[in-house]
Amino acid sequence: MAAARSAAIPVVPLSASPSGVPLAGKVGFLEDPEGTLVIADIRSSAVDQRFSIPPGAVQQDGLDDHARWFKIRIRQTEPAGEWLIDSSNTALRTFDVYGPYSDNGAMLAPPSKQGFAQAAGGRWLNSDRFNFRFALAQPGDYTIYIRATSVFSEYYSFTAWEPVQFGHAEQRRSMFNGICYGLFIGMIFYNLMLLWIFDESLYFYNFLSCLFALLTLSGINGHLGHYVLHNHTALIPIVLGASPALWIAFAGMFGRGFLELQKFAPKLNVCMLALMPLASVAVALAFCGQFSASLALTQLLSVAGPLLMFAGAIIALRRGFTPAAWYITGIFTLFLAAICTTLNNNGIIQFPFHYEALQIGSLFEIIIFIIALGSRIRGIRRQNGELGKRAKQLTKTARTDPLTGLLNRAGWAHYAARTLDRGGSAALLLIDLDKFKPVNDQHGHAAGDQVLKLVAERLQAEVGAQGVVARLGGDEFVILLADAPDSKVLALQAGKLIDLISLPVPYEGHALSVSASIGIACVPQDGADLSMLMHAADRAMYDIKENGRAGHAFACTAAS
Template sequence: MVVGRWLAVLLAGCLLVAAARAERPVRAPGIAVLETRQTEVDVWPLLSVLTEERAVWTLPDVLARLSERRPPQVPTSNFGEFGGVAWLVWDVEVTQSAAGEWLLDVGYPALDHADLYVLREDRLTAQLRNGDWLRLSERPLPTRTHVMPLNLSAGRYLMVLRVQTSGSMIVPVRLTTPQQRQMREERVQMLQGLATGVMLSLLIYSLAQWYSLRDRMFAYYALGVGGVGIFQFSFQGMGMQHVWGNALWVSELLPPACILVGVIGAFLFIDRALEIRSTSPWLSRLMRGGALVCTVALVLLLAGVISYRDAQRISKLMGQVPTILALPIAWRRWRRGDRATGYILIGWGVYTAGVVVLALLISGRIPATPVTMHVFQVASLAEMVMWQVVMGIRMDTLRRAAEQDRHDGERLRRLADTDALTGVLNRRGLQGAVVPMLQRARPDALVGVYLIDLDGFKPVNDRHGHHAGDSVLIEIAARLGMQIRQADLVARIGGDEFVVVVGELRDEDAAVRIGDKLLQSVQAPVSLEGGACSVGATIGFALSPTDGTDVGHLLAQADQALYAGKLAGKRQLRRAG
């Protein structure tokens, strides 16, 4: 229900954005009046426009057609994918108190040409060329957006802005002073730096997880984060200003290329994260096919076969395909109680809203405002954070599964090393556990290896049955364990043969005392359902390092001592050697 409410809110948000396409009233051009140095003017409501498809007009041609200019019949500051030239014309009145240095800020970085002509009394007083086709060092000012300095004295001016671009023609125009723009730009730079830092942190984290876990899911996530993050870095003008200012080909190719890379990452990541191959192999092949299509488009873009605008259209078309294809699987998993999928649906909802706004923006169907121009960036960050939560849940699941596997493995190892009847070590378990004890053996800290063979056990089996014999073996194993410390070992290595290993014995006398205790514990009567019975034991023992340090050799020494005890009448303790 929580996810459903979130999706409903996001859908309502998209509808509100779409409602911004309502018809705009026709208005007459106005005059931008600069009254004080604190004035900042949004030029769009005051300008009129002339458009041409073939890009052949010059400034005199435009001046001759001023009577034909009309208010722009497009959403605020947004001509969309218009492929011609837009000539924006407006009048400026400068008062005496406002005279001085001003800036014209065209606030959309991805414009190829933004050329300004300033006329006073029909005479050209300034001509400034700007746009992405110029290196940063060739622009009037080395800024993120297209900023042109103007020295305006009191009086009336006619300003003409020629705009042409291969991408979307978004033209937010503002007249401002250097101080006001600096304050506004500082806020923008801080927020863009924060967004870039978040994306960079997610990228580094995912690459580190991929390197350490060798899980391709993290590599695909890094591909998506890197593509979207670099696109935003370029789209907001940060790349041109701070990184590749004089590499024009980078600004031309990077935005559509990065979006394609991000879509490739989305196809592969969603396929991997939702484990689509295990539930729907054909859908998984379709997801990988979508990634292949975008890869081919990326190669064609880099090779110059398709244009910036073609790549933009392909990425806009393919951008939502991964979500659309995987949505039914994600929905079913969420309905079955998969907590991680709820975060996926929230992330998709936010991202879809951002993509819808971006698609409407670049196609010229909604106004270009600070909100609409940054919605996709915020939505991308939100989706990436949601996916990070999903990966955290998955890592926790993998960790729990690994812990369970380790516990199961330990249990299996214990079963493999333990005698099923008595619960003490078997021969295999003894071989592994005794080695560290023998490695610590010293002349003043001996390790005693006692080989114990029961006397009179066969008659118990013959008289009382194997069930009674098993009870005797269980009781004997328990008694032997009670005579030694927790750090020492008890093992059953044959039918009625036991081994006891005792460490930190000061001398042979101490070893003999332990052996006598073991012998006496075995000889005490054992209670059975049909009465009591008695068995005895013969014990041979060897000491390490005195008699050797190899467990096999020590057991052989103890076996010889045991055999000698059997020949001498049984039920006794014998030292090897």
């Protein structure tokens, strides 16, 4: 019976195929729940007959620590050769290989013991994954036994390789991994740059999310153990247990900020926050060595977190937050990859790959999130631009007289102060309309407003680019001339202004008439700051009013 069972396991011819020789469906499998069987037991007739041949790869959900035995029968047709059995696994606690055994039962090589439970060194010197390299000196049939244990989800699928062809295949795989790692590293620095520019916590959360995603994937691919922690193997399962939970947690915090859940979906925001303590528990369990419990909790988070964020993104999109559309695409891609990985780990569905789905999903999510962040930044810039325009409009309104369109007192003070600060000669003309009150009393305020608007237009047209005109309030105007001419030219300009103001103003068939008194103050004779100039010009203006109105006077003359 034992011989029949053993014979049922097919003998696989070895060859130097560029794609290796897949052994799925051709390997004997035996599960040892207690983990007590040793190689002598395995090779006994009583135990050998218990081997079965799974139709495909053997899956482990990571929630047990059973030992799993594999029996591989191979045939070498060449006179001699070197070969390699690749497990495709990177996170095994033990990977013990016995053999090869010849047909007569002779053991041709000492046992090979690898894995986290062993001392540092060994397997990380040759490959990112657990494999066994051996040499056969002559043609014939041989048997190899492998005992594997793990505290994580595993997908046991063995391939026989000629070492040179295995090296070529590893180069192609390394290129794909390099692209993934490069994108993650680029995203890490991208978020640091955005954090420095915008000082928003969501970019810090996305930085941490990308960092722990990189740790997770590099750990799953074996590169973390190969290049970083090869002398600290006890840390590898801790990192592999804690990093996925932290990845999910910080990705959730990034999603909360990106989608503004507190604004658009406050209830989902509370639910998302409630998942954060669960992530902390999963991390704590990993540090305590409870990897099965940590993995179970992390798998729960990997489903619940993306579902909540997907629902939040739908709500935000419906409320007009357009970058949520890109976020939905990205989170759906990663969610689908996480679901496939979880279902695959638990044997509910079977794929011809293991964690590659998660890596591919993460790759697409990174690309989509770069676009999503760009869309959000464009939206912020557009909003800031609109706010800037609105602020300028409000500032202009606050500094403009609504009746005449001239600067008001606040706008005048701002402009005049800046002009005077530049230094040089300047002249201030303070204008007060004469006979304006009778216009209001006899024809109404609408007539007075018409007079004020037409006077403003005449003053603005006359001054032009030489200076600025403002209405200080009531019937009082002021003009500031930069690079002012001498007093004779100023006197002529003041006279011309009075003539313009005195021109009739047509209103409902009436010719309304006003005149003006102008006080003139000059820099530096009458002062250097606005307050001194206004005071001097006001004194000169009232001097004119006391002497018959409709004229102009210089402050220095009025003072004397």
